Amino acid sequence: MARTMFQDSVDYDVVLICKGGIFHDVTGNARTLGNEITLPTKSYDRYKDFSVSPATQGKKNWFIHEMAHVWQYQLGYDTSLAGACIFMRGDYFGDDAKHNGNPVNKPMAYDLHIIKDDKDFPNYNIEQQAEIIAHYYDISIRKTRSDYYQYRDIYYKILKEFFSDPFNRDLLPTE
Numbered sequence: 078m079a080r081t082m083f084q085d086s087v088d089y090d091v092v093l094i095c096k097g098g099i100f101h102d103v104t105g106n107a108r109t110l111g112n113e114i115t116l117p118t119k120s121y122d123r124y125k126d127f128s129v130s131p132a133t134q135g136k137k138n139w140f141i142h143e144m145a146h147v148w149q150y151q152l153g154y155d156t157s158l159a160g161a162c163i164f165m166r167g168d169y170f171g172d173d174a175k176h177n178g179n180p181v182n183k184p185m186a187y188d189l190h191i192i193k194d195d196k197d198f199p200n201y202n203i204e205q206q207a208e209i210i211a212h213y214y215d216i217s218i219r220k221t222r223s224d225y226y227q228y229r230d231i232y233y234k235i236l237k238e239f240f241s242d243p244f245n246r247d248l249l250p251t252e
């Protein structure tokens with residue numbers, strides 16, 4: 078699954094899927110630090126292998142989002158520092174984010190509009206990059222049934238360099 082997006086740029090053997098503690102169970106959020114993706118207990122028990130049923134496409138997109146943080150980390154980006162900065166700005170709170178104008182019930186760190194932003198991939202933050210990769214994964218699997226399919230050419234344009242060379246460190250967030 079992950080290879081379809083990250084090709085060989087990630088050392089998959091060192092990636093761990095972990096069962097979360099109280100923090101993850103209360104928030105329902107996953108947390109990826111370094112090579113460790115920590116899931117809330119319920120999600121871990123149900124989906125620890127996202128490639129098989131009963132993981133829905135939405136859950137698979139979630140896994141690809143978390144894998145994007147592993148990719149950022151393995152390419153040398155300090156994802157925990159970036160996450161701390163987003164946290165300090167308050168952008169991990171609330172649910173005001175939209176994706177291409179549609180509310181998604183997520184905090185502002187995840188907000189993006191693939192057309193209006195008019196940005197290159199490195200100009201997005203760690204969360205937005207992970208969302209863009211997950212959206213493209215959704216497009217490639219669900220095709221016309223994906224909410225993002227209508228923007229597929231723009232997603233592809235933004236991700237073109239990532240697909241041609243996922244080892245390229247210049248693709249990491251500039252902030």
Ligand SMILES: [Zn+2]
Pocket residue numbers: 142143146203204207
């Ligand atoms: Zn994330």
